[in-house]
Amino acid sequence: MSTQQSTTDLSSAQHGLRLHNSHQRTTVPFTPDDAANVRIYFCGPTVYDRVHLGNLRSMLSADILVRLLRALYPRVTYVRNITDIDDKIIQRAQENGEDIANLTGRTTQDFHDDLAALNILPPTIEPKATQHIPAMLEMIGRLIAQGHAYEADGHVLFDVTSFPGYGALSGRSLEDMLAGARVEVAGYKRNPGDFVLWKPSNEDEPGWDSPYGRGRPGWHIECSAMAERYLGESFDIHGGGNDLLFPHHENERAQSLCCYPHSHFARHWVHTGMLLSGGEKMSKSLGNFHTIHEVLERTPAEALRLLFLGSHYRSTLDFTWEKLDEARRIMDRFYRALEKTPPTGAETVPADMLDALCDDLNTPLALSVLHRHADAALEGQQEAANLLLAGGQLLGLFSMSPADWFQGGTELDPAAIEALIEKRLAARKARDFALADQIRNDLAEKGILLEDGPAGTTWRKG
Ligand SMILES: [Zn+2]
Numbered sequence: 359m360s361t362q363q364s365t366t367d368l369s370s371a372q373h374g375l376r377l378h379n380s381h382q383r384t385t386v387p388f389t390p391d392d393a394a395n396v397r398i399y400f401c402g403p404t405v406y407d408r409v410h411l412g413n414l415r416s417m418l419s420a421d422i423l424v425r426l427l428r429a430l431y432p433r434v435t436y437v438r439n440i441t442d443i444d445d446k447i448i449q450r451a452q453e454n455g456e457d458i459a460n461l462t463g464r465t466t467q468d469f470h471d472d473l474a475a476l477n478i479l480p481p482t483i484e485p486k487a488t489q490h491i492p493a494m495l496e497m498i499g500r501l502i503a504q505g506h507a508y509e510a511d512g513h514v515l516f517d518v519t520s521f522p523g524y525g526a527l528s529g530r531s532l533e534d535m536l537a538g539a540r541v542e543v544a545g546y547k548r549n550p551g552d553f554v555l556w557k558p559s560n561e562d563e564p565g566w567d568s569p570y571g572r573g574r575p576g577w578h579i580e581c582s583a584m585a586e587r588y589l590g591e592s593f594d595i596h597g598g599g600n601d602l603l604f605p606h607h608e609n610e611r612a613q614s615l616c617c618y619p620h621s622h623f624a625r626h627w628v629h630t631g632m633l634l635s636g637g638e639k640m641s642k643s644l645g646n647f648h649t650i651h652e653v654l655e656r657t658p659a660e661a662l663r664l665l666f667l668g669s670h671y672r673s674t675l676d677f678t679w680e681k682l683d684e685a686r687r688i689m690d691r692f693y694r695a696l697e698k699t700p701p702t703g704a705e706t707v708p709a710d711m712l713d714a715l716c717d718d719l720n721t722p723l724a725l726s727v728l729h730r731h732a733d734a735a736l737e738g739q740q741e742a743a744n745l746l747l748a749g750g751q752l753l754g755l756f757s758m759s760p761a762d763w764f765q766g767g768t769e770l771d772p773a774a775i776e777a778l779i780e781k782r783l784a785a786r787k788a789r790d791f792a793l794a795d796q797i798r799n800d801l802a803e804k805g806i807l808l809e810d811g812p813a814g815t816t817w818r819k820g
Contacts, residue, residue, distance in 0.1 A: 375430060375716045377423075377595075378672060380603060380627040381527050385718050388626060390594045395433045397593035398424065399585045399624065401602055402484070404441040404577075405465035406450040409472060410640050411648050411662075411677055412633035416599040418663065419630040419671035419719070421478040423597070425752060426715050429707070437588045438481040439581060440466055442488050443574055448563055458564060472650045475659045477754045485584045487575070491566045493583040494575045497617050498555045498568075506616040510546035512558035514570050518551040521612045527627060528604035553609050555579050578609035585624075586614065596624030600672075603629055631669075634676040653682065658763065660755060661686035667721040667753055689763070692728065692750065695735035697760035699743035704751055711749045724753065765805030765819060775806055779815050782808075 375388040390396045400420045403409055409417075420438070427434045442462040451458045473480075498514055501507035506520045518524045518532065525532050535551045543550040554576035559565030565572040575583075585593065591614070598607065607627065614623040632639070635646035653662050656679070665685035669675045708731065714723035728749050734742030750756040778797055785793040798808055801817070809816050 375426070376718055377626060377628060378718050380600075380629045383529065388594075390431070391592060391625065393431060395435055396427050396431045396595075397435045397589040398427070398437070398595040398597070399581070399589055399593060400436070400438045400481070400596075401581055401598035401606065402438040402440050403465075403469055404444045404446055405462045405469060406444070406447045407465060408468050408649050411635070411650065411653070412599070412640050414472060414476060414478075414650060414662075415633045415666050415675065416630045417473060417478050418476060418666050420597055421754065422667070422671070422715070422719055422721060423595075423628065424479065424481075425754065426719065429712075429752060430716075435483070435589065436481040437483045437485065437585065439584050440469075440484060440486045441577065441580060442466070442486050443564060443580075444577060475650055475654065476663055477659070477757050479754075483588050485588060487580040487584070490580070490584050490587060491575065493587050494579045495556075495566075495568055497579060497583050497586070497613065498570075498575075500617050501555065501613065504616060506613075507555055508548065509570055510548075511544075512571055512573065513546060513554055514556040515547060515552040516555055516609065516613060516616075517548060518553070518612065519549055521616050523615065524551075524612050525608065527611050528608045530604065530608075553578060553605065555613070578606055579613055581606070582610045582613045582617070585610075586618070591618040591621035591623070593624060595626045595628055597628035597630070600629040600631060603627075630671050631673045631675065634674060636678060637676055640677075648677070657682055657686045658689075658758075660757065660763075661689050663754060664689055664725075667725055667755075670722060671719050689755075691736075692732050692746065692755070693760040693763040695732040695746060696743060696756065697764075699735045699738050699740060701743045701747040702740060703744050704748040706745065707748045707752050708745045711752070715752075721753070724749070728753075775801065775817055779808065779817065783815065 376385050377388045378385045398420075400417075403413060417438075420436075424434060424436050440462075447458060447462060450456075451461045454461065470480075498507060501516065502509070502514065505517075507514055507516050509515075518535075525535060532551070556568060556570050556573050556575055556579075558571055558573045563574070565574050585596070596607065596610075611623055615621065634640070635644075635648060638644055638646060640647045650659065650662070653659065661682060662685070665677070665681055666675070668685065708727050711724045711727040714720040714727065717723070728746055731742040731746040731749065735746050747756055778801060782794045782797040785791070785797065801808060805819055806817050807819070809818065
């Protein structure tokens, strides 16, 4: 295999990116407004609880898209917000007896930790809703002035009948939506589908002073205001899980297009598929709600990354522990190939892999290219090992050395090892030698060897 046939310059124009656009309901060529600065907004989490694997899959899909865009274009501005004011947050803080700032700060940190474990790169800008209330109020003021919103009973509501394009993004007719929304319609709404831009806050709820009284923003206006602040009235890509298509994205679009009538808001809408767990939607009540912590107890996070990459981002993926184990075995094989033939460089990404990604992020096909190069690297072919490394790194894989991977990947931190040594010592003192041996063996399986000496027990990596 020659270098010319198998590799290419990433900036080459031949890799035209095609992306599915939910608005057009088909896959179309992606053409940025400004090729010198591609602008993308992805809806981030509402920080009231640890995110589940479905949220992480959506963030990973965005990560792959942004990594590809960064490979194809000189600059990418990626904005992903934090929703840190929401009724769910207020309710959870009350249940926990916890200060709201503490809850949102703690949960934001957990979110960052979870993404870092999966090697999901941080966005360019990560705005928090509570820091952009004036921008939201400015948009609300404009919408009222232009006849798209009205005050009622302490609320400000968006009048969905004022925007002829309402429903176009999600493919719903206004009539259907109005019919479907008949249950539990608040009396102050002109139309059942009208949604909240601003709502009043009780004394014990967080609130900001506004021309409509002390209150807080609705969820949808938060994203519209933050997108405009950092990306402008019009930008390239807006994304999120497909559960956000309606009403969240439909409402964002209505607000922004009515507020800035000469803009196109987001040109391209990208939606990621659902993650099921054992065939059902993940939920705490079904006991199939998994966090990345449970995954890390079983495998390094890279195996989860591979599991996600193994299905197309728009498809529904059913998570099972068996699939995770299978993904780990595939990673074992990739790392064995890199161990057998250590790469001498990773400058070039396989051209056919880039083609696969440019075809609406076809990650299953991209992985098949990696498999082919892993086969050849296992046979000792040097160029294949280099291509395997470069291709895998573009997908955010191979963040560790083969040696580290085979030593368990999930590196125990020294404090955790010391704690286990203490526990073993206590077991020996209590003459519970079975437990002491079990601790020693468990550590050995993770590549940590204990040595008992006159000065106590020390450890080293085996
Ligand atoms: Zn949003």
